[in-house]
Amino acid sequence: MVEPANTVGIPLNHAALLRDELDIVIPTIRNLDFLEMWRPFLQPYHLIIVQDGDPSKTIAVPEGFDYELYNRNDINRILGPKASCISFKDSACRCFGYMVSKKKYIFTIDDDCFVAKDPSGKAVNALEQHIKNLLCPSSPLFFNTLYDPYREGADFVRGYPFSLREGVSTAVSHGLWLNIPDYDAPTQLVKPKERNTRYVDAVMTIPKGTLFPMCGMNLAFDRDLIGPAMYFGLMGDGQPIGRYDDMWAGWCVKVICDHLGLGVKTGLPYIYHSKASNPFVNLKKEYKGIFWQEDIIPFFQSAKLSKEAVTVQQCYIELSKMVKEKLSAIDPYFDKLADAMVTWIEAWDELNPATKA
Numbered sequence: 001m002v003e004p005a006n007t008v009g010i011p012l013n014h015a016a017l018l019r020d021e022l023d024i025v026i027p028t029i030r031n032l033d034f035l036e037m038w039r040p041f042l043q044p045y046h047l048i049i050v051q052d053g054d055p056s057k058t059i060a061v062p063e064g065f066d067y068e069l070y071n072r073n074d075i076n077r078i079l080g081p082k083a084s085c086i087s088f089k090d091s092a093c094r095c096f097g098y099m100v101s102k103k104k105y106i107f108t109i110d111d112d113c114f115v116a117k118d119p120s121g122k123a124v125n126a127l128e129q130h131i132k133n134l135l136c137p138s139s140p141l142f143f144n145t146l147y148d149p150y151r152e153g154a155d156f157v158r159g160y161p162f163s164l165r166e167g168v169s170t171a172v173s174h175g176l177w178l179n180i181p182d183y184d185a186p187t188q189l190v191k192p193k194e195r196n197t198r199y200v201d202a203v204m205t206i207p208k209g210t211l212f213p214m215c216g217m218n219l220a221f222d223r224d225l226i227g228p229a230m231y232f233g234l235m236g237d238g239q240p241i242g243r244y245d246d247m248w249a250g251w252c253v254k255v256i257c258d259h260l261g262l263g264v265k266t267g268l269p270y271i272y273h274s275k276a277s278n279p280f281v282n283l284k285k286e287y288k289g290i291f292w293q294e295d296i297i298p299f300f301q302s303a304k305l306s307k308e309a310v311t312v313q314q315c316y317i318e319l320s321k322m323v324k325e326k327l328s329a330i331d332p333y334f335d336k337l338a339d340a341m342v343t344w345i346e347a348w349d350e351l352n353p354a355t356k357a
């Protein structure tokens with residue numbers, strides 16, 4: 001049986017790393033009492049709360065947190081017609097928070113994710129570990145069998161080419177979950193009582209050319225390096241699928257990171273995921289995606305970006321054209337999604353005009 005940590009009595013993290021360079025994005029439909037447990041680690045940071053669902057509902061935020069909150073009315077006011085690319089009634093709405101942020105780094109977390117305990121019983125400061133992951137290089141070009149070579153007490157193993165040991169910049173840090181694992185609906189239905197109790201003390205770079213199913217509930221990234229690719233797609237209300245938001249983003253992000261020579265890491269930190277969403281509701285949301293992804297994955301595996309695509313936006317627009325050309329045959333949804341990918345970039349660039357170099 002795995003339990004969340006008890007953070008009562010842990011002093012506030014006054015040395016909060018990157019305090020003024022990082023925003024925490026939380027998609028929510030409920031009061032944010034969960035922040036009480038995170039207070040020692042997260043209170044020094046600015047929060048961007050994306051309130052989904054009924055904008056007339058008031059979201060209670062615990063005292064002492066510095067935040068900005070956006071509901072659907074705000075999104076519509078800020079983006080105008082371009083708001084059509086931001087999902088409604090799905091956690092995918094969180095990507096609006098990435099767009100309005102002005103910071104270099106983003107940490108996004110779900111409101112049913114709590115502080116985990118490591119095997120020694122110590123409370124895990126997930127944000128601190130994400131920052132460590134982002135601030136040190138990745139090694140996507142050659143697999144280091146002793147995992148993260150930049151970690152204290154580890155290094156590159158014999159045979160690792162010295163020419164590759166400098167590594168590449170890290171764009172994404174993908175954390176994991178104790179207790180309720182991020183399983184798809186069929187797996188949830190078959191294994192309703194399964195809990196993840198295994199804490200694996202490792203961080204790995206996902207090799208170049210390998211895709212992965214990115215989960216958005218415990219995720220951090222360098223907004224300057226990869227932000228424009230972190231679009232969580234068209235999900236939820238009025239859309240034929242849900243719960244493919246983060247994974248869609250992850251496939252686009254990985255293809256672009258591979259193309260631009262950026263790194264993606266997975267492993268530590270863990271959070272404690274407390275609530276299993278309803279597997280039957282999830283099955284309805286995922287149903288079409290389970291079929292479609294058998295074509296979507298080969299599409300991303302064979303996606304080749306041109307050498308002229310040197311910015312994330314250029315890569316993303318090229319990808320959107322490929323989606324329209326090669327995936328629309330699966331379902332007209334992909335035609336709509338490809339257009340929404342373009343709208344997203346237009347909105348991103350409108351809110352984040354390129355500063356003169």
Ligand SMILES: O=c1ccn([C@@H]2O[C@H](COP(=O)(O)OP(=O)(O)O[C@H]3O[C@@H](CO)[C@H](O)[C@H]3O)[C@@H](O)[C@H]2O)c(=O)[nH]1
Pocket residue numbers: 026027028029030051052053088089090091092093109110111112182215216217236242243244245246275276277
């Ligand atoms: O309509 C909604 C529903 C929920 N939210 C907020 O989004 C997150 C996640 O919600 P929840 O924990 O209920 O759902 P999970 O199934 O555990 O979510 C994980 O699965 C993936 C689904 O896309 C996703 O990557 C994970 O988040 C909470 O903060 C809810 O408050 C919402 O905004 N709108």
Ligand SMILES: [Mn+2]
Pocket residue numbers: 110112217273275276277
């Ligand atoms: Mn959850």
